Structures are given as C-alpha cells and as structure tokens.
Amino acid sequence: MTEGNFVDYVKLHLTSGNGGKGSVHLHREKYITKGGPDGGDGGRGGHIILRGNSNMWTLHHLKFKRHLRAEHGGHGSKSRSTGADGEDIYVDVPLGTVIRDTETQNVIHEITVNGQEYIAAEGGMGGRGNWHFKSPTNQTPRYAQPGIEGQEHNITLELKILADVGLVGFPNAGKSTLLSVITSAKPKIADYEFTTLKPNLGIVEYRDFQTFVMADIPGIIEGAAEGKGIGHRFLRHIERNSTLLFLVPADAPDIKKQYEILLDELKRYNPDLLDKERLLVVSKCDMLDEELQEELKAELDEQLNISYLFISSVAQQGLQELKDKLWQMLNT
Known part of the structure; x- marks a missing residue:
C-alpha cells in the first residue's frame, strides 16, 4: 500500500x-361496488449501514464519495399491498474505525469485529394504509399515514490501526527503514524529518510460517499530545497496538531523555498507553564499535528499567533477535 492510498x-x-x-384505496371488483378499505402500507426507507471488513486497511474508497443517499420506500397500493422497502446502502470499513458526530465530535460507535454492522442513518418507517383505520363508526376511512422522513447525519470516520506492534520514535529515527527490511512494505525513505506522513503497515514473517503485523507510525514531536503539528492524528494509531517498540537512534545526544520524552507524550495523550508492553530498540548501531556498544549498554542498564536491543536495519544486525523478542512479548 502506497502512502497516497x-x-x-x-x-x-x-x-x-x-x-x-400508505395507500387510500377502497376495494372494488365485479359485483362488489362498495368494498371496504384495502390500502396497503408504505415500504421502509433504506438504511445506511457501516460494516466491518477485515480485508480492508484504509478509508481510501470513501475519499471521493462524501455524500451517501439511500433509496426511498415504495408507496402502498390496493389489496393491502405493501410498498417495497428502499435498498439499504452497505459501507465496508476497516476494523478499528471510530465513528464520530462531526458537529459535537462525540464518539458514536466503534467497529472492531469483522462483519459487525452499525446503522449510521436509519430509514424512515412507511405510513400505514387506510385499512388500518376502519372501525364500526368509520367503515370507509379516506385517509392514510404519510411515510416518515429519513435521517440526515454528518459523521466523521477515523481509523485507528489494528496492529500487533507499533513503532514509536522521533522523526528520522529509522522506523521506515526497519519496516522495509523486516517486512515487504515499501514506505518512503529519505534522509530528512517527516518523510512518513501517514502510517505504513507491514507483515513480519516469523518462524514456521507465523506472522504478525507491524505499523510504522509517523514521527512524534515534543508537544504532540497537545496537538502540536498533527500530533493527535499520529498518536491515535498507537492506541490499538498491543506492543510498542520505541526506536531511538544510536547517535541521539541522550537516549534516555529521548525515550522519556516519547513516553511522556504517550502518557499525556492517554495514560492507558503505559499499560502496554514496551521494548526499547537502539537503531543505527552499525555506527558504534563493540567498545562503544558495551559502554552504552552499561549506561542503559543503570538508567532504565526496560528491555532493550541494539539493531542496524542497514547492516542487518540484531533483526532476528528483535523478531524473537517481539514474538515472545506478543504471545506471553
């Protein structure tokens, strides 16, 4: 999947x-000139239904189709014939889609299960025909109910990616490079910040044909929790990842400080994110010789109380160990 899609x-x-x-009709046939009322009911208007689809990963199919209108119900007719129901519109969306009211921004519903359906706009009920209104004192009612109007809503769909592992880090930390090396994904890679502006997904192949999904989240900046830049649009994708992989480059001025800033941004955005499994990965370690790596490991052992690994995506160092560690974390 390309970033533009x-x-x-x-x-x-x-x-x-x-x-x-509803129909206003009086029964008429040969030899029956004054039959009773037999007007049928009107049909129901079409619903607009959102449906979860596990084979979809994006809302791209709705990008250029912003107005959805369902069919009206058919009118009732003679012989108590009910009008046809309006055809429902089904809109497939990826799992992890949040439905909000556009005006209030309140969350209306979330779709997280394949095949789950939610009626986002309910069709109006059909009116009742005049045969419903006959009585001993009104044997030939010449009125019926009109149909109820359909609903009109403005909604916003937000996708929170459902992935096993989410990559968290500052811009240009090497997240896209890592994803491109251990999966078949082809994210945009360049030597400048904010190369990735939208999340990328990749499937990591593990031993015995087992797999798990990794998401490359666009780089977080300090102040993202307050909405700096488009921080909220980045951070919401982390909420659905079961394991968070913090990526800090080996040439960072202070690895501990960068990790704590990232952790603080997540905490301020949603404190529940701190309950997820976390792994610190020091990337670009091919720039360090063995002596420097040992010194850095000694510092991290003293400063941090978290599992960490050293890897190099370019030099293919430590990647199998990383897969083993992630698989262990996902299956404990």
Missing part, C-alpha cells in the same frame, strides 16, 4: 430513505 480520516454526509406513503 492510505486514508485514515474522512467526513461523510448521510441521508437515509424516506418511508413510502
């Missing part, structure tokens, strides 16, 4: 179908 935020205007009118 990954869409994680769309606004939709939904209009469900109106219910059909």
Whole structure:
C-alpha cells in the first residue's frame, strides 16, 4: 500500500430513505361496488449501514464519495399491498474505525469485529394504509399515514490501526527503514524529518510460517499530545497496538531523555498507553564499535528499567533477535 492510498480520516454526509406513503384505496371488483378499505402500507426507507471488513486497511474508497443517499420506500397500493422497502446502502470499513458526530465530535460507535454492522442513518418507517383505520363508526376511512422522513447525519470516520506492534520514535529515527527490511512494505525513505506522513503497515514473517503485523507510525514531536503539528492524528494509531517498540537512534545526544520524552507524550495523550508492553530498540548501531556498544549498554542498564536491543536495519544486525523478542512479548 502506497502512502497516497492510505486514508485514515474522512467526513461523510448521510441521508437515509424516506418511508413510502400508505395507500387510500377502497376495494372494488365485479359485483362488489362498495368494498371496504384495502390500502396497503408504505415500504421502509433504506438504511445506511457501516460494516466491518477485515480485508480492508484504509478509508481510501470513501475519499471521493462524501455524500451517501439511500433509496426511498415504495408507496402502498390496493389489496393491502405493501410498498417495497428502499435498498439499504452497505459501507465496508476497516476494523478499528471510530465513528464520530462531526458537529459535537462525540464518539458514536466503534467497529472492531469483522462483519459487525452499525446503522449510521436509519430509514424512515412507511405510513400505514387506510385499512388500518376502519372501525364500526368509520367503515370507509379516506385517509392514510404519510411515510416518515429519513435521517440526515454528518459523521466523521477515523481509523485507528489494528496492529500487533507499533513503532514509536522521533522523526528520522529509522522506523521506515526497519519496516522495509523486516517486512515487504515499501514506505518512503529519505534522509530528512517527516518523510512518513501517514502510517505504513507491514507483515513480519516469523518462524514456521507465523506472522504478525507491524505499523510504522509517523514521527512524534515534543508537544504532540497537545496537538502540536498533527500530533493527535499520529498518536491515535498507537492506541490499538498491543506492543510498542520505541526506536531511538544510536547517535541521539541522550537516549534516555529521548525515550522519556516519547513516553511522556504517550502518557499525556492517554495514560492507558503505559499499560502496554514496551521494548526499547537502539537503531543505527552499525555506527558504534563493540567498545562503544558495551559502554552504552552499561549506561542503559543503570538508567532504565526496560528491555532493550541494539539493531542496524542497514547492516542487518540484531533483526532476528528483535523478531524473537517481539514474538515472545506478543504471545506471553
């Protein structure tokens, strides 16, 4: 999936179908000139239904289709014939999609299970025909109910990626390079900050044909929790990852400080994120000789109370150990 095809935020205007009118009709046939009322009911208007689809990873199919309108219900007719129901519109969305009211920004619903359905705009009920209103004192009612109008809603769909491992780090920490090396994903890679502007997903192949999903989250900057830049749009993707991999380059001025800043941003955005499994990975370690690596390990042992690994994506160092560690964390 290319970065341009990954869409994680769309606004939709939904209009469900109106219910059909009930019929005003009096039964007439040969030798029966004054039959009773037999007007049928109107049909229900079409719903607009959001449905979870585990084969989808993006909202790209909705990027250029912002207005959805369902069919109206058919009108009732003679012989108590009910009008046809308006056809429902089904909109498939990826798992992890959050539905918000565009005006209030309140969360209405979340879709997390394959096949899960949610009626986002309910079609109007059809009106009742005049045969419902006959009585001993009103044997030929010449009125029926009109159909109820459909609903009109503005909703916002936000995708929170469902991945096993989420890569967390500052811009240009080497997240995209790591993803490209241990998966078949082809993220954009360049030697400048904010190369990645949208999340990338890749499937990591492990031993015995087993796999897990890794997500490359765009680089976090200090102040992202307060919405600096487009921090909230980055951070929300981390909420659904079961394990967080903190990536800090070996040439960082202070590895401990960078890790603590990243951790603090997550805490301020959502304290529940600190309950997830965490692993610190020092990338670009091919720039360090063995002596420097040993010194750095001694410092980290004193300063941090977290598991850590040294890797180099370019030199293919420590990658199998990283896969083993992640698999162990995901399956404990």
